[in-house]
Amino acid sequence: MASHGVRRFKPVEKTPEERQQELQKIYEYRSLERLVSEEMAEQEYTAETLKNISDLLSRNPEYYTVWNYRRQALRHQFSDAEGSSEEVSTNQIAELIKDDLVFLIPLLRSFPKCYWIWNYRVWLLNEARHLLPLAVSRQFWQEELKLVGKMLTLDSRNFHGWGYRRLVVETLKQLGTPAEAASMTQKEFEYAKNMIGANLSNFSAWHYRTKLILELLEEQSASDDERRGMLDDELALIHRALIDPYDQSLWFYHQNLMCVFDPAAAGRTMAPSLSASERLQYLRNEIEAIQEMLDGAEDCKYIYQALIECTLLVSKVAGQLSTEDRNQILSWLSELQQLDPLRKQRWLDFERTLPNV
Amino acid sequence: MALVSGPGRAGGTSSDQELHILKHVTYIKNLDTRKEELEYWLTEHLRLNGVYWGLTALHLLGHPDALPREETIDFVLSCQKENGGFGAAPGHDAHMLYTVSAVQILVTIDAVDELEKRGRGGKQRVGSFIASMQNNEDGSFMGDQWGETDTRFLYGALNALSLLGLLDMVDLPKAVSYVQSCENFDGAYGVTPGAESHSGQVFTCVGALAIAGRLDLVNRDRLGAWLSERQIDKGGFNGRPEKLPDACYAWWVGSSLAMIDRLHWIDGKKLASFVLQCQDPEAGGFADRPGNMVDVYHTHFGIAGLSLLGVEGLQEVDPIYCMPKAVIARCFAR
Numbered sequence: 001m002a003s004h005g006v007r008r009f010k011p012v013e014k015t016p017e018e019r020q021q022e023l024q025k026i027y028e029y030r031s032l033e034r035l036v037s038e039e040m041a042e043q044e045y046t047a048e049t050l051k052n053i054s055d056l057l058s059r060n061p062e063y064y065t066v067w068n069y070r071r072q073a074l075r076h077q078f079s080d081a082e083g084s085s086e087e088v089s090t091n092q093i094a095e096l097i098k099d100d101l102v103f104l105i106p107l108l109r110s111f112p113k114c115y116w117i118w119n120y121r122v123w124l125l126n127e128a129r130h131l132l133p134l135a136v137s138r139q140f141w142q143e144e145l146k147l148v149g150k151m152l153t154l155d156s157r158n159f160h161g162w163g164y165r166r167l168v169v170e171t172l173k174q175l176g177t178p179a180e181a182a183s184m185t186q187k188e189f190e191y192a193k194n195m196i197g198a199n200l201s202n203f204s205a206w207h208y209r210t211k212l213i214l215e216l217l218e219e220q221s222a223s224d225d226e227r228r229g230m231l232d233d234e235l236a237l238i239h240r241a242l243i244d245p246y247d248q249s250l251w252f253y254h255q256n257l258m259c260v261f262d263p264a265a266a267g268r269t270m271a272p273s274l275s276a277s278e279r280l281q282y283l284r285n286e287i288e289a290i291q292e293m294l295d296g297a298e299d300c301k302y303i304y305q306a307l308i309e310c311t312l313l314v315s316k317v318a319g320q321l322s323t324e325d326r327n328q329i330l331s332w333l334s335e336l337q338q339l340d341p342l343r344k345q346r347w348l349d350f351e352r353t354l355p356n357v
Numbered sequence: 358m359a360l361v362s363g364p365g366r367a368g369g370t371s372s373d374q375e376l377h378i379l380k381h382v383t384y385i386k387n388l389d390t391r392k393e394e395l396e397y398w399l400t401e402h403l404r405l406n407g408v409y410w411g412l413t414a415l416h417l418l419g420h421p422d423a424l425p426r427e428e429t430i431d432f433v434l435s436c437q438k439e440n441g442g443f444g445a446a447p448g449h450d451a452h453m454l455y456t457v458s459a460v461q462i463l464v465t466i467d468a469v470d471e472l473e474k475r476g477r478g479g480k481q482r483v484g485s486f487i488a489s490m491q492n493n494e495d496g497s498f499m500g501d502q503w504g505e506t507d508t509r510f511l512y513g514a515l516n517a518l519s520l521l522g523l524l525d526m527v528d529l530p531k532a533v534s535y536v537q538s539c540e541n542f543d544g545a546y547g548v549t550p551g552a553e554s555h556s557g558q559v560f561t562c563v564g565a566l567a568i569a570g571r572l573d574l575v576n577r578d579r580l581g582a583w584l585s586e587r588q589i590d591k592g593g594f595n596g597r598p599e600k601l602p603d604a605c606y607a608w609w610v611g612s613s614l615a616m617i618d619r620l621h622w623i624d625g626k627k628l629a630s631f632v633l634q635c636q637d638p639e640a641g642g643f644a645d646r647p648g649n650m651v652d653v654y655h656t657h658f659g660i661a662g663l664s665l666l667g668v669e670g671l672q673e674v675d676p677i678y679c680m681p682k683a684v685i686a687r688c689f690a691r
Contacts, residue, residue: 025395037448060399065450071503119505157600163552203598207553248586248598256542265542343585346622
């Protein structure tokens with residue numbers, strides 16, 4: 001259906017043999033489908049049924065109802081295992097879950113954007129959490145971190161991959177001690193850093209970084225000074241990265257950092273307790289640093305946008321817009337109107353609503 | 358309604374800027390005749406969505422009667438399960454995604470009454486299924502009993518319940534605060550709290566707030582800025598920073614901009630031109646990008662995007678519901 005990124009080809013009329021082959025494939029697929037639904041209707045939750053389900057899902061991993069069948073069949077096998085002694089039961093259930101996790105790997109590889117496979121995997125791991133001793137289920141969840149690391153190496157912007165990573169980390173934190181949780185946040189921070197290092201345009205990694213910083217500071221009960229230290233490091237980092245000012249991802253991270261100086265948003269940022277004069281000082285430094293970036297990049301619209309944004313923040317902190325700042329904004333705005341014709345009306349609206357001195 | 362992609366390809370060029378209405382009507386009408394292709398069967402899990410996409414596109418194209426009404430009702434009702442929810446096709450499990458499509462289809466063809474007439478427990482039973490998917494703790498919604506949570510399902514729930522006049526079956530304030538918890542500093546929204554902003558999720562979150570009457574919670578200028586930056590030089594929208602453009606984002610981004618009164622912040626002409634290049638001018642249908650295979654999903658969202666932009670020959674689309682404005686007006690006039 002939604003064929004994303006499938007290049008065109010010239011449709012050719014099928015030969016009679018090809019048509020016959022296609023019909024044969026349909027026949028096989030539908031027979032298998034019928035067989036599986038009959039087995040489910042008869043509540044035959046056997047190894048044979050599970051095998052047929054695997055076969056069907058390998059042919060069509062989008063078939064969500066069959067993933068539900070698989071859950072039912074597996075739950076049945078779990079409860080069978082629970083009849084045994086605790087040790088045997090644990091081993092049997094762990095074995096079933098392990099096999100199933102292995103079954104999913106090639107499917108995830110071939111269909112990394114299929115919601116249903118990811119969902120099923122999460123369900124399976126949650127079953128492990130509920131049915132198995134902590135040490136065993138934790139092992140499973142730890143393996144996931146490696147897996148999702150591999151997936152994100154293959155496609156560093158995969159939406160599912162990043163969401164899955166957050167979920168795995170969150171769960172591992174819940175399964176560990178507070179100290180282990182804190183060390184995980186630190187490791188994740190390093191991970192995000194490496195991903196950014198590999199590709200500065202990876203906004204998913206930048207986004208993750210913003211969330212991790214807040215967690216890190218929270219877990220360390222960081223003082224205002226330490227928070228300020230973190231802020232200084234981040235500003236230094238983004239200024240170094242902005243050596244390429246044409247990358248939108250970097251500017252979104254920059255915009256995010258600027259929220260620290262916005263009195264309305266500061267409370268939810270890494271440095272919530274800066275004084276007004278500190279905020280103004282930071283913003284003035286920022287404006288100066290960004291203006292330097294214009295040298296040789298006068299055609300880069302993001303620079304003007306950031307300059308305007310910072311200057312507006314100055315007025316927000318100061319409680320008024322000075323004549324000088326207003327004139328500055330208008331001159332940057334005229335550059336923007338030249339450089340950014342796609343968003344012409346946005347800049348006209350902006351000009352109209354710019355407060356008077 | 359088959360979800361098979363192709364057979365055509367988007368061959369539109371920048372010089373061909375005509376909307377080939379009749380070609381698209383024929384393309385959609387012929388979708389269900391492709392049962393000799395394996396992909397027809399492999400995409401059965403999307404059938405009911407497909408009917409919604411095809412039907413809505415036909416309405417927007419000004420051919421509301423191109424699909425037989427009785428057969429459509431029969432098919433929709435054949436997908437309903439005991440619990441009141443709908444599956445993708447007969448025999449498939451109930452899920453929010455298909456339940457929403459079922460309601461949208463029935464509303465579009467003015468057939469919600471059939472749920473009562475044909476002994477299906479009326480709209481109340483559908484509402485119960487949807488309401489049972491809400492998490493009472495945080496206000497979020499699951500897709501089905503297996504627990505996946507996503508702002509798509511929250512939007513879908515509010516969409517369908519409001520169309521049925523049953524919004525009071527759920528905890529609306531809690532749903533609203535869940536949506537708020539998915540907001541990022543860029544003014545946009547993610548799939549769950551903490552997730553990266555994504556245009557599709559912006560549509561679902563802003564749409565949910567619009568239905569709840571809480572658009573006052575949206576930071577319009579900030580979000581409008583983020584959304585307008587989705588337009589890239591060739592005119593198309595991408596879904597996230599530094600990604601490729603795709604015709605379907607003409608809808609996700611465009612409708613979000615429309616809901617916050619900022620659709621004029623982008624170059625509508627260039628966007629329309631990009632989307633028109635995604636159509637197959639010969640066999641009909643739209644693809645994600647010029648040169649790629651067409652399918653009914655991109656056909657629907659491409660057409661809906663063009664309708665938002667006021668392209669001539671199309672009926673007006675409602676940016677909140679992604680259904681014809683006339684249908685929404687009729688539904689809420691009651």
